[in-house]
Amino acid sequence: MPKIEVNESVFFTLAGWEAPPSAGELEEALTRAKAELDEGSDRSLPPEERVLKIELNDTNRPDLWGTAGCARQLRIYRGGAIPEYPFFSGGPRRSGAVPGGPSVRRKVLVEKTVQRVRPYLAGFIASGRAISDPMLRDMIQTQEKLAWNFGRKRRTISMGLYRTSTINWPIIYKGVDPDSVSFVPLQWDTPLTLREILKQHPKGREYAFIQEHEPIHPLLTDSQGGILSYPPIINSAGMGAVQVGDRDLFVELTGTDQVSVTLAASIVACDLADNGFSIEPVEVEYEYDTPFGKTCVTPYYFQEPVFCSLARIKKYLGQAVSAADCTRALARMGVHAERAEDVERGASGGAVPGVRAWPPEYRNDFLHAADVMEDVMMGRGLNTFTPERPRDFTVGRLSPVTVFSRRIKETMTGLGYQEMIYNYLGSWKDLVEKMYPAGSLEKAGNRIIRIANPMTENYEYVRDSVLASLLQSESISGHAVYPHRIFEVGKVAYLDNTENYGSATRQYLGFLHAGTETNFNTIAAELQTLFYYLSREYAVEESVDSRFIPGRAAAILYQGRAIGVFGEIHPEVLENWGVGVPCTACELDAEVLL
Secondary structure (H helix, E strand, O other), rough: EEEEEEEHHHHHOOOOOOOOOOOOHHHHHHHHOOEEEEEOOOOOOOOOHHEEEEOOOOOHHHHHHHHHHHHHHHHHHOOOOOOOOOOOEEEEOOOOOOOOOOOOOEEEEEEHHHHHHHHEEEEEEEOOOOOOOHHHHHHHHHHHHHHHHHOOOOOOOEEEEHHHHOOOOOOOEEEEEOOOOEOOOOOOOOEHHHHHHHHHOOHHHHHHHHHHHOOOEEEEEOOOEEEEEOOOOOOEOOOOOOOOOOOOOEEEEEOOOHHHHHHHHHHHHHHHOOOOOOOEEEEEEEEEOOOOOOOEOOOEEEEOOOEEEEEHHHHOOOOOOOOOHHHHHHOOOOOOEEEEOOOOOOOOOOOOOEEEEOOOOOOOOOOOOOHHHHHHHHOOHHHHHOOOOOOOOOOOOOOHHHHHHHHHHHHHHHOOOOOOOOEEEEOHHHHHHHHHHHHHHHOOOOOEEEOOOOOOOHHHOOOOEEEEEEEEHOOOOOOOOOOOOEEEEEEEEEEOOOOOOEEEEEEEEEEEEEEOOOHHHHHHHHHHHHOOOOOOOEEEOOOOOOEEEEEEEEEEEOOOEEEEEEEEHHHHHHHHHHOOOEEEEEEEEHHHHH
């Protein structure tokens, strides 16, 4: 879980405490931000130098990963007003609000050359007060937390700060040959090309994995060719060297997912506004289409309101809560809400009463009505709910599928395989495009489940096979000594019209053998050994699964029913994943064997 260090004096001021709270009061307040005090401050230091260490327990709330954001949640909950941020475009951010935003004077031009490398950018200008040392430290901490945790080690999000006075507008964001451009990076004395930065600079070596295999690399310059930075690696030593005392900053974020980049920019803008900065939006103009259009003024509000019925809230919380109580509870969490009726239908088929909530500008974690309910619960406070004893006596035990899955795992481990654990969500590219040769793509993916409101394209689909996960591991394991034997017993889901909800969730076994000596006979022998130790009989027949080499794949039949497939992975699939050795693999529906 993310941990942050906050200047005690600044944090208490932003949280609205006129006098420092007691340790108990602080710990109680932090629970409203799903946080806890990890370490108190050193009382021997002067008050302005004391630092608190806070652990955040919610990875869905990156807005809390900084001093201002965490303090904002505490301040609002303790009775502070919900802050207004008039510098946002887009909207409306609540019922009756007027879409749009303030006029814009500065512009960033995004060239088509960067589209396939790192295509999205958001930015704004913060001005009006001098940066103090605690403030600069907190900016750097927020930058790193967002880029490391939320941005997957800068892969999907990175952030840069620049002195506005040194920039000739408009700014140009483009792709370049990494050997054709050089500049002096931060903490360096001589110019380096982009490729040299990846090999010689400490930050370049740390984040080289993001760009080193790309023929075109992103670059941020001003209209006169002055270099701001080489996203997502390093700022320049000139424009990108922000210091204590600077007053006017240009803040930019780049990445591979526009929603995540835009949300991160919104978080930073709101934090700086809470710290007393004036925020000036920036117009980002693309040479290509994006989910937010070819022109987007950032900070940009893109969130949609979410409806939750009062019946659902009663079902989840165990007691009835009025619409008025719900809106008051949501307001204590910083959420604008109003009483509403919607098409979330009850038994009578008519619209049902509830509340409609507009997420704050700095949040995008309202994916379902359950998220509204959770904020109602937290806004009311857990101590307002009457404790109840369990009504039923139960004895906990493992389910049959879990017991059987453990038996499979023990057998696979005995065969020399290493267990892996993967995410159940993935991208269309990984789950479909890389798994099927070009000629079979149009038939692939017809049973895969797409999430209606994904947070990012990397987690947009529910996997319907374990093989993609195994090949993803193999694609980054070329440095390890061969052979590689890995397996997973885990869930998959796929569309199924025979099920009540139109989809089926099953427990699958998948295993992969990579090495120069592996072939169809190898995987067939290991499958036979597995079934022997599971005391099950099976048969095989030829399979036409396009993920495998024709003539070197077989379907697994159990009691006359096809439950899986095994064979030699198709060379085109291996090429898609960048795997350089032959691979054999097998996957089957383990639940059928119970």
